[in-house]
Amino acid sequence: MPIQAPLPDFCTDPGETFTWPQPLTELPLVAVNFDPEALRDEDFARTGIAMPANLQRAVAKRKAEYLAGRLCAREALQQATGVGAIPGTSEDRAPQWPAGSVGSITHSDGRAAAIVGRASRYASVGLDMEWVMADERAVKLAGQILTDGERKRFARALKERPGECLTLAFSLKESLFKALYPLTLKRFYFEHAEVLEWQEPGLARLRLLTDLSDQWRNGQELDAQFLHRDGQLISLIAVARS
Template sequence: MNRLPACCAPLQNHWPLPRPIPGAVLVSCAFDPARLGNDDFDRANIERTASLQRSVAKRQAEYLAGRVCARAALQQLDGREYVPGTHEDRSPLWPAGISGSITHGKGWAAAVVAHQTACRGLGLDQESLLSDERATRLAREILTEAELQRMDPQHTGLVVTLTFSLKESLFKALYPIVLQRFYFEHAEVLEWSADGHARLRLLTDLSPQWHHGRELEAQFCLQGEQLLSLVAV
Protein backbone atom coordinates (compact mmCIF):
# COMPACT_ATOMS: atom_id res chain seq x y z
CA MET A 1 0.00 0.00 0.00
CA ASN A 2 1.29 3.47 -0.89
CA ARG A 3 1.20 6.00 1.93
CA LEU A 4 2.05 9.69 1.81
CA PRO A 5 5.62 10.32 3.03
CA ALA A 6 5.95 12.34 6.23
CA CYS A 7 7.86 15.04 4.34
CA CYS A 8 4.97 15.64 1.90
CA ALA A 9 1.79 17.65 2.40
CA PRO A 10 -1.47 16.27 0.91
CA LEU A 11 -1.45 16.13 -2.89
CA GLN A 12 -3.26 18.76 -4.93
CA ASN A 13 -4.94 17.82 -8.17
CA HIS A 14 -5.32 21.21 -9.85
CA TRP A 15 -4.30 23.36 -12.79
CA PRO A 16 -2.61 26.57 -11.57
CA LEU A 17 -1.62 27.71 -15.07
CA PRO A 18 -3.87 30.07 -17.07
CA ARG A 19 -4.96 27.63 -19.80
CA PRO A 20 -5.76 23.94 -19.34
CA ILE A 21 -4.19 21.50 -21.79
CA PRO A 22 -6.83 19.00 -23.00
CA GLY A 23 -5.89 15.51 -21.86
CA ALA A 24 -3.17 16.62 -19.41
CA VAL A 25 -3.19 16.05 -15.64
CA LEU A 26 -1.13 18.06 -13.12
CA VAL A 27 -0.57 17.04 -9.48
CA SER A 28 1.53 18.96 -6.96
CA CYS A 29 2.45 18.97 -3.29
CA ALA A 30 4.40 20.97 -0.78
CA PHE A 31 7.28 19.16 0.93
CA ASP A 32 9.68 19.80 3.80
CA PRO A 33 13.13 18.13 3.73
CA ALA A 34 13.41 18.64 7.51
CA ARG A 35 10.51 16.19 7.95
CA LEU A 36 12.00 13.46 5.76
CA GLY A 37 11.66 10.21 7.70
CA ASN A 38 13.98 7.22 7.48
CA ASP A 39 11.06 5.14 6.24
CA ASP A 40 9.53 7.70 3.87
CA PHE A 41 10.62 5.89 0.70
CA ASP A 42 9.26 2.61 2.10
CA ARG A 43 6.00 4.31 3.13
CA ALA A 44 5.55 5.61 -0.39
CA ASN A 45 6.69 2.32 -1.98
CA ILE A 46 9.28 4.19 -4.05
CA GLU A 47 12.80 2.88 -4.55
CA ARG A 48 15.65 4.84 -3.01
CA THR A 49 18.57 4.20 -5.33
CA ALA A 50 22.17 3.99 -4.13
CA SER A 51 22.92 7.47 -5.47
CA LEU A 52 19.89 8.89 -3.64
CA GLN A 53 21.01 7.24 -0.39
CA ARG A 54 24.23 9.21 -0.66
CA SER A 55 22.35 12.47 -1.30
CA VAL A 56 21.43 15.15 1.20
CA ALA A 57 17.92 15.29 2.67
CA LYS A 58 16.86 18.12 0.33
CA ARG A 59 17.68 16.08 -2.79
CA GLN A 60 15.97 12.97 -1.39
CA ALA A 61 12.82 14.89 -0.41
CA GLU A 62 12.46 16.69 -3.74
CA TYR A 63 12.96 13.45 -5.69
CA LEU A 64 10.44 11.63 -3.50
CA ALA A 65 7.86 14.43 -3.72
CA GLY A 66 8.22 14.63 -7.50
CA ARG A 67 7.78 10.88 -7.95
CA VAL A 68 4.78 10.81 -5.59
CA CYS A 69 3.17 13.52 -7.74
CA ALA A 70 4.05 11.70 -10.97
CA ARG A 71 2.52 8.43 -9.78
CA ALA A 72 -0.66 10.20 -8.66
CA ALA A 73 -0.92 12.04 -11.99
CA LEU A 74 -0.58 8.78 -13.93
CA GLN A 75 -3.17 7.12 -11.71
CA GLN A 76 -5.61 9.89 -12.48
CA LEU A 77 -4.76 9.90 -16.18
CA ASP A 78 -5.55 6.25 -16.89
CA GLY A 79 -5.49 4.29 -13.62
CA ARG A 80 -2.02 2.83 -14.03
CA GLU A 81 0.31 2.28 -11.06
CA TYR A 82 3.74 3.48 -12.18
CA VAL A 83 6.65 5.40 -10.69
CA PRO A 84 8.98 6.90 -13.33
CA GLY A 85 12.52 5.63 -13.14
CA THR A 86 15.52 7.67 -14.26
CA HIS A 87 17.44 7.64 -17.54
CA GLU A 88 21.23 7.84 -17.50
CA ASP A 89 20.87 11.55 -18.36
CA ARG A 90 18.73 11.90 -15.18
CA SER A 91 15.51 12.62 -17.09
CA PRO A 92 12.39 10.73 -15.93
CA LEU A 93 11.62 7.41 -17.61
CA TRP A 94 7.96 7.51 -18.61
CA PRO A 95 5.86 4.57 -19.81
CA ALA A 96 5.51 4.01 -23.55
CA GLY A 97 2.93 6.36 -25.04
CA ILE A 98 3.13 8.86 -22.16
CA SER A 99 4.56 12.38 -22.15
CA GLY A 100 5.43 13.86 -18.79
CA SER A 101 7.50 16.32 -16.84
CA ILE A 102 8.50 16.71 -13.19
CA THR A 103 9.65 19.86 -11.45
CA HIS A 104 10.60 20.78 -7.91
CA GLY A 105 11.69 24.00 -6.30
CA LYS A 106 11.71 25.53 -2.87
CA GLY A 107 9.42 23.25 -0.89
CA TRP A 108 7.09 22.45 -3.81
CA ALA A 109 7.00 19.70 -6.43
CA ALA A 110 4.71 18.92 -9.36
CA ALA A 111 4.27 16.53 -12.25
CA VAL A 112 2.24 16.83 -15.44
CA VAL A 113 1.38 13.90 -17.72
CA ALA A 114 -0.64 13.18 -20.86
CA HIS A 115 -0.99 10.49 -23.49
CA GLN A 116 1.25 11.21 -26.46
CA THR A 117 -1.84 11.22 -28.67
CA ALA A 118 -2.77 14.44 -26.82
CA CYS A 119 0.73 15.91 -26.27
CA ARG A 120 3.92 14.83 -27.98
CA GLY A 121 5.97 16.61 -25.34
CA LEU A 122 5.50 18.36 -21.99
CA GLY A 123 7.92 20.61 -20.16
CA LEU A 124 7.14 21.95 -16.66
CA ASP A 125 9.53 24.13 -14.66
CA GLN A 126 9.36 26.02 -11.38
CA GLU A 127 11.80 28.75 -10.33
CA SER A 128 12.12 31.15 -7.41
CA LEU A 129 12.01 34.77 -8.57
CA LEU A 130 15.47 36.27 -8.82
CA SER A 131 16.23 39.61 -7.24
CA ASP A 132 16.93 42.40 -9.73
CA GLU A 133 20.56 42.47 -8.58
CA ARG A 134 21.16 38.75 -9.13
CA ALA A 135 19.17 38.77 -12.36
CA THR A 136 21.38 41.56 -13.73
CA ARG A 137 24.48 39.45 -13.02
CA LEU A 138 23.00 36.38 -14.74
CA ALA A 139 21.22 38.06 -17.65
CA ARG A 140 23.95 37.59 -20.26
CA GLU A 141 24.20 33.87 -19.46
CA ILE A 142 20.47 33.32 -20.07
CA LEU A 143 19.26 35.97 -22.55
CA THR A 144 20.27 36.42 -26.17
CA GLU A 145 21.31 39.85 -27.41
CA ALA A 146 17.83 40.38 -28.88
CA GLU A 147 16.22 39.44 -25.56
CA LEU A 148 18.54 41.82 -23.70
CA GLN A 149 17.55 44.65 -26.00
CA ARG A 150 13.85 43.95 -25.48
CA MET A 151 14.11 43.62 -21.69
CA ASP A 152 12.32 46.19 -19.54
CA PRO A 153 14.92 47.28 -16.96
CA GLN A 154 12.13 47.89 -14.44
CA HIS A 155 11.33 44.17 -14.39
CA THR A 156 14.78 42.61 -14.61
CA GLY A 157 14.18 39.96 -11.95
CA LEU A 158 10.93 38.77 -13.47
CA VAL A 159 12.18 38.82 -17.08
CA VAL A 160 15.37 36.86 -16.39
CA THR A 161 13.56 34.32 -14.18
CA LEU A 162 10.79 33.90 -16.75
CA THR A 163 13.24 33.52 -19.65
CA PHE A 164 15.26 30.93 -17.72
CA SER A 165 12.13 28.97 -16.78
CA LEU A 166 10.57 29.04 -20.25
CA LYS A 167 13.78 27.80 -21.83
CA GLU A 168 14.01 25.01 -19.23
CA SER A 169 10.42 24.00 -20.02
CA LEU A 170 11.18 24.11 -23.73
CA PHE A 171 14.15 21.79 -23.27
CA LYS A 172 12.11 19.35 -21.18
CA ALA A 173 9.35 19.28 -23.81
CA LEU A 174 11.58 18.84 -26.86
CA TYR A 175 14.52 16.75 -25.64
CA PRO A 176 12.55 13.45 -25.52
CA ILE A 177 11.43 14.13 -29.11
CA VAL A 178 14.71 15.26 -30.71
CA LEU A 179 17.16 13.50 -28.33
CA GLN A 180 19.56 16.37 -28.81
CA ARG A 181 20.75 18.79 -26.16
CA PHE A 182 20.43 22.52 -26.68
CA TYR A 183 21.12 25.52 -24.49
CA PHE A 184 19.94 29.01 -23.55
CA GLU A 185 21.41 30.60 -26.66
CA HIS A 186 19.49 28.21 -28.91
CA ALA A 187 16.04 29.70 -28.21
CA GLU A 188 14.55 33.09 -27.52
CA VAL A 189 11.41 34.42 -25.84
CA LEU A 190 9.71 36.56 -28.46
CA GLU A 191 6.97 37.94 -26.24
CA TRP A 192 5.12 37.44 -22.99
CA SER A 193 2.13 39.07 -21.34
CA ALA A 194 0.80 39.52 -17.82
CA ASP A 195 -2.01 37.04 -18.50
CA GLY A 196 0.55 34.22 -18.59
CA HIS A 197 0.98 33.80 -22.34
CA ALA A 198 4.44 33.53 -23.94
CA ARG A 199 5.91 32.65 -27.32
CA LEU A 200 9.35 31.18 -28.03
CA ARG A 201 11.41 30.63 -31.17
CA LEU A 202 14.15 28.10 -31.85
CA LEU A 203 17.49 29.51 -32.96
CA THR A 204 19.04 26.21 -33.98
CA ASP A 205 18.18 23.10 -36.03
CA LEU A 206 17.29 20.15 -33.80
CA SER A 207 15.55 18.01 -36.44
CA PRO A 208 13.81 18.53 -39.79
CA GLN A 209 10.60 19.34 -37.90
CA TRP A 210 12.16 21.31 -35.05
CA HIS A 211 14.27 23.74 -37.00
CA HIS A 212 15.64 27.27 -36.70
CA GLY A 213 12.73 29.70 -36.71
CA ARG A 214 10.11 27.24 -35.42
CA GLU A 215 7.85 28.97 -32.89
CA LEU A 216 6.04 27.48 -29.90
CA GLU A 217 3.44 28.73 -27.45
CA ALA A 218 4.02 28.60 -23.70
CA GLN A 219 2.31 29.70 -20.51
CA PHE A 220 3.27 30.64 -16.98
CA CYS A 221 1.91 31.81 -13.64
CA LEU A 222 3.24 33.42 -10.49
CA GLN A 223 2.54 31.83 -7.11
CA GLY A 224 3.94 34.25 -4.57
CA GLU A 225 7.69 34.32 -5.16
CA GLN A 226 7.54 31.18 -7.32
CA LEU A 227 7.16 31.11 -11.09
CA LEU A 228 5.74 28.07 -12.91
CA SER A 229 6.01 27.63 -16.69
CA LEU A 230 4.78 25.04 -19.16
CA VAL A 231 5.50 24.18 -22.79
CA ALA A 232 3.17 21.64 -24.38
CA VAL A 233 3.82 20.24 -27.84
Protein backbone atom coordinates in the same frame (compact mmCIF):
# COMPACT_ATOMS: atom_id res chain seq x y z
CA MET B 1 -8.15 12.81 -5.86
CA PRO B 2 -5.73 11.86 -3.05
CA ILE B 3 -2.35 10.32 -3.67
CA GLN B 4 -2.67 6.54 -3.55
CA ALA B 5 -0.43 5.73 -0.58
CA PRO B 6 -0.40 7.65 2.74
CA LEU B 7 2.15 10.42 2.50
CA PRO B 8 5.02 10.69 4.99
CA ASP B 9 5.37 13.75 7.17
CA PHE B 10 7.95 15.45 4.94
CA CYS B 11 5.33 16.01 2.23
CA THR B 12 1.92 17.69 2.09
CA ASP B 13 -1.14 16.32 0.36
CA PRO B 14 -1.70 17.87 -3.09
CA GLY B 15 -4.56 20.29 -2.77
CA GLU B 16 -3.92 23.09 -5.24
CA THR B 17 -5.68 23.45 -8.56
CA PHE B 18 -4.00 25.06 -11.55
CA THR B 19 -5.88 26.86 -14.30
CA TRP B 20 -3.84 27.76 -17.37
CA PRO B 21 -4.75 30.82 -19.47
CA GLN B 22 -5.53 28.42 -22.32
CA PRO B 23 -6.81 25.27 -20.58
CA LEU B 24 -5.35 21.99 -21.78
CA THR B 25 -7.53 18.92 -21.54
CA GLU B 26 -6.37 15.59 -20.14
CA LEU B 27 -3.14 17.04 -18.76
CA PRO B 28 -3.36 16.90 -14.95
CA LEU B 29 -0.80 18.74 -12.83
CA VAL B 30 -0.09 17.57 -9.27
CA ALA B 31 1.99 19.66 -6.83
CA VAL B 32 3.11 19.25 -3.20
CA ASN B 33 5.17 21.12 -0.63
CA PHE B 34 7.96 19.23 1.09
CA ASP B 35 10.49 19.68 3.90
CA PRO B 36 13.85 17.92 3.40
CA GLU B 37 14.58 18.19 7.13
CA ALA B 38 11.59 15.95 7.87
CA LEU B 39 12.51 13.26 5.34
CA ARG B 40 13.50 9.79 6.57
CA ASP B 41 15.08 7.17 4.33
CA GLU B 42 12.30 4.75 5.26
CA ASP B 43 9.82 7.15 3.61
CA PHE B 44 10.84 5.63 0.27
CA ALA B 45 9.73 2.15 1.34
CA ARG B 46 6.59 3.53 2.99
CA THR B 47 5.46 5.03 -0.29
CA GLY B 48 6.52 2.07 -2.42
CA ILE B 49 9.18 4.01 -4.29
CA ALA B 50 12.70 2.60 -4.47
CA MET B 51 15.60 4.92 -3.72
CA PRO B 52 17.95 4.99 -6.76
CA ALA B 53 21.52 3.85 -6.15
CA ASN B 54 22.90 7.28 -7.03
CA LEU B 55 20.90 8.81 -4.16
CA GLN B 56 22.05 6.42 -1.43
CA ARG B 57 24.68 8.88 -0.19
CA ALA B 58 23.01 12.07 -1.38
CA VAL B 59 22.02 14.91 0.93
CA ALA B 60 18.45 15.05 2.24
CA LYS B 61 17.51 17.83 -0.17
CA ARG B 62 18.20 15.70 -3.25
CA LYS B 63 16.41 12.69 -1.78
CA ALA B 64 13.38 14.79 -0.88
CA GLU B 65 13.24 16.38 -4.33
CA TYR B 66 13.32 12.98 -5.99
CA LEU B 67 10.71 11.37 -3.75
CA ALA B 68 8.32 14.35 -3.82
CA GLY B 69 8.62 14.55 -7.60
CA ARG B 70 7.93 10.83 -8.06
CA LEU B 71 4.93 11.01 -5.73
CA CYS B 72 3.51 13.82 -7.87
CA ALA B 73 4.28 11.87 -11.05
CA ARG B 74 2.54 8.74 -9.78
CA GLU B 75 -0.60 10.67 -8.92
CA ALA B 76 -0.57 12.57 -12.22
CA LEU B 77 -0.18 9.27 -14.09
CA GLN B 78 -3.11 7.85 -12.15
CA GLN B 79 -5.28 10.81 -13.10
CA ALA B 80 -4.18 10.88 -16.75
CA THR B 81 -4.05 7.17 -17.58
CA GLY B 82 -5.69 5.31 -14.71
CA VAL B 83 -2.42 3.59 -13.81
CA GLY B 84 -0.37 5.02 -10.95
CA ALA B 85 3.06 3.88 -12.06
CA ILE B 86 6.46 5.24 -11.03
CA PRO B 87 8.56 6.77 -13.84
CA GLY B 88 11.94 5.11 -14.17
CA THR B 89 15.23 6.95 -14.66
CA SER B 90 17.27 6.80 -17.87
CA GLU B 91 21.05 6.90 -18.10
CA ASP B 92 20.94 10.67 -18.55
CA ARG B 93 18.77 10.84 -15.38
CA ALA B 94 15.68 12.00 -17.27
CA PRO B 95 12.38 10.40 -16.20
CA GLN B 96 11.31 7.36 -18.21
CA TRP B 97 7.55 7.52 -18.60
CA PRO B 98 5.43 4.39 -19.00
CA ALA B 99 4.43 3.44 -22.54
CA GLY B 100 1.51 5.50 -23.74
CA SER B 101 2.27 8.53 -21.55
CA VAL B 102 4.40 11.67 -21.57
CA GLY B 103 5.23 13.88 -18.63
CA SER B 104 7.52 16.30 -16.87
CA ILE B 105 8.69 16.71 -13.27
CA THR B 106 9.96 19.87 -11.61
CA HIS B 107 11.04 20.95 -8.13
CA SER B 108 12.23 24.19 -6.60
CA ASP B 109 13.22 24.67 -2.96
CA GLY B 110 10.43 22.95 -1.07
CA ARG B 111 7.91 22.48 -3.86
CA ALA B 112 7.57 19.72 -6.44
CA ALA B 113 5.16 19.13 -9.29
CA ALA B 114 4.52 16.79 -12.19
CA ILE B 115 2.31 16.95 -15.25
CA VAL B 116 1.28 13.96 -17.37
CA GLY B 117 -0.67 13.36 -20.56
CA ARG B 118 -1.47 10.52 -22.90
CA ALA B 119 1.04 10.03 -25.71
CA SER B 120 -1.85 9.68 -28.16
CA ARG B 121 -2.74 13.33 -27.50
CA TYR B 122 0.63 14.94 -26.65
CA ALA B 123 4.04 14.31 -28.20
CA SER B 124 5.80 15.83 -25.18
CA VAL B 125 5.37 18.28 -22.31
CA GLY B 126 7.78 20.47 -20.41
CA LEU B 127 7.06 21.88 -16.94
CA ASP B 128 9.23 24.17 -14.83
CA MET B 129 8.76 25.86 -11.46
CA GLU B 130 11.02 28.65 -10.16
CA TRP B 131 11.01 31.01 -7.20
CA VAL B 132 11.33 34.57 -8.47
CA MET B 133 14.96 35.56 -8.05
CA ALA B 134 16.14 38.73 -6.36
CA ASP B 135 16.64 41.74 -8.62
CA GLU B 136 20.36 42.00 -7.85
CA ARG B 137 20.97 38.36 -8.79
CA ALA B 138 18.91 38.76 -11.95
CA VAL B 139 21.03 41.68 -13.12
CA LYS B 140 24.19 39.60 -12.67
CA LEU B 141 22.78 36.57 -14.54
CA ALA B 142 21.10 38.39 -17.42
CA GLY B 143 24.09 37.97 -19.75
CA GLN B 144 24.13 34.19 -19.20
CA ILE B 145 20.41 33.60 -19.76
CA LEU B 146 19.29 36.20 -22.31
CA THR B 147 20.32 36.63 -25.92
CA ASP B 148 21.20 40.09 -27.21
CA GLY B 149 17.82 40.18 -28.92
CA GLU B 150 16.00 39.42 -25.67
CA ARG B 151 17.91 42.06 -23.76
CA LYS B 152 16.80 44.65 -26.31
CA ARG B 153 13.27 43.27 -26.61
CA PHE B 154 12.66 43.25 -22.85
CA ALA B 155 14.84 46.21 -21.88
CA ARG B 156 12.02 48.01 -20.10
CA ALA B 157 10.97 44.97 -18.07
CA LEU B 158 14.61 44.26 -17.18
CA LYS B 159 14.94 47.78 -15.84
CA GLU B 160 11.64 47.89 -13.93
CA ARG B 161 11.42 44.32 -12.56
CA PRO B 162 14.58 42.39 -13.43
CA GLY B 163 13.96 39.49 -11.04
CA GLU B 164 10.57 38.61 -12.46
CA CYS B 165 11.69 39.17 -16.05
CA LEU B 166 14.76 36.98 -15.85
CA THR B 167 13.05 34.25 -13.84
CA LEU B 168 10.33 34.00 -16.45
CA ALA B 169 12.81 33.80 -19.33
CA PHE B 170 14.82 31.17 -17.43
CA SER B 171 11.73 29.10 -16.66
CA LEU B 172 10.33 29.27 -20.19
CA LYS B 173 13.63 28.04 -21.63
CA GLU B 174 13.78 25.25 -19.06
CA SER B 175 10.29 24.13 -20.07
CA LEU B 176 11.32 24.27 -23.72
CA PHE B 177 14.31 22.02 -23.03
CA LYS B 178 12.18 19.55 -21.07
CA ALA B 179 9.64 19.43 -23.90
CA LEU B 180 12.10 19.02 -26.78
CA TYR B 181 14.90 16.91 -25.32
CA PRO B 182 12.78 13.71 -25.22
CA LEU B 183 11.88 14.28 -28.89
CA THR B 184 15.39 15.05 -30.13
CA LEU B 185 17.77 13.61 -27.50
CA LYS B 186 19.94 16.65 -28.16
CA ARG B 187 20.95 19.07 -25.42
CA PHE B 188 20.76 22.79 -25.97
CA TYR B 189 21.32 25.81 -23.79
CA PHE B 190 20.00 29.28 -23.03
CA GLU B 191 21.61 30.86 -26.09
CA HIS B 192 19.92 28.34 -28.38
CA ALA B 193 16.40 29.70 -27.87
CA GLU B 194 14.82 33.10 -27.39
CA VAL B 195 11.60 34.39 -25.90
CA LEU B 196 9.79 36.45 -28.51
CA GLU B 197 7.01 37.80 -26.32
CA TRP B 198 4.99 37.28 -23.19
CA GLN B 199 1.82 38.84 -21.97
CA GLU B 200 -0.60 38.57 -19.11
CA PRO B 201 -2.56 36.56 -18.20
CA GLY B 202 0.27 34.13 -18.94
CA LEU B 203 0.93 33.51 -22.62
CA ALA B 204 4.38 33.44 -24.24
CA ARG B 205 6.09 32.46 -27.46
CA LEU B 206 9.62 31.15 -28.01
CA ARG B 207 11.83 30.49 -31.03
CA LEU B 208 14.60 27.96 -31.52
CA LEU B 209 17.97 29.36 -32.58
CA THR B 210 19.58 26.02 -33.45
CA ASP B 211 18.80 22.80 -35.32
CA LEU B 212 17.89 19.91 -33.02
CA SER B 213 16.49 17.44 -35.55
CA ASP B 214 14.86 17.33 -38.98
CA GLN B 215 11.57 18.26 -37.33
CA TRP B 216 12.85 20.83 -34.84
CA ARG B 217 14.94 23.38 -36.66
CA ASN B 218 16.36 26.88 -36.26
CA GLY B 219 13.56 29.42 -36.48
CA GLN B 220 10.73 27.14 -35.34
CA GLU B 221 8.36 28.78 -32.85
CA LEU B 222 6.36 27.31 -29.96
CA ASP B 223 3.68 28.64 -27.65
CA ALA B 224 4.05 28.51 -23.87
CA GLN B 225 2.01 29.39 -20.81
CA PHE B 226 2.92 30.54 -17.33
CA LEU B 227 1.34 31.13 -13.94
CA HIS B 228 2.25 33.30 -10.94
CA ARG B 229 1.91 31.31 -7.70
CA ASP B 230 2.87 32.64 -4.25
CA GLY B 231 6.25 34.04 -5.30
CA GLN B 232 6.85 31.37 -7.93
CA LEU B 233 6.58 31.22 -11.69
CA ILE B 234 5.36 27.98 -13.27
CA SER B 235 5.76 27.55 -17.02
CA LEU B 236 4.48 24.92 -19.41
CA ILE B 237 5.04 23.91 -23.01
CA ALA B 238 2.78 21.17 -24.39
CA VAL B 239 3.59 19.76 -27.82
CA ALA B 240 0.37 18.41 -29.29
CA ARG B 241 0.41 15.16 -31.26
CA SER B 242 0.03 16.07 -34.91
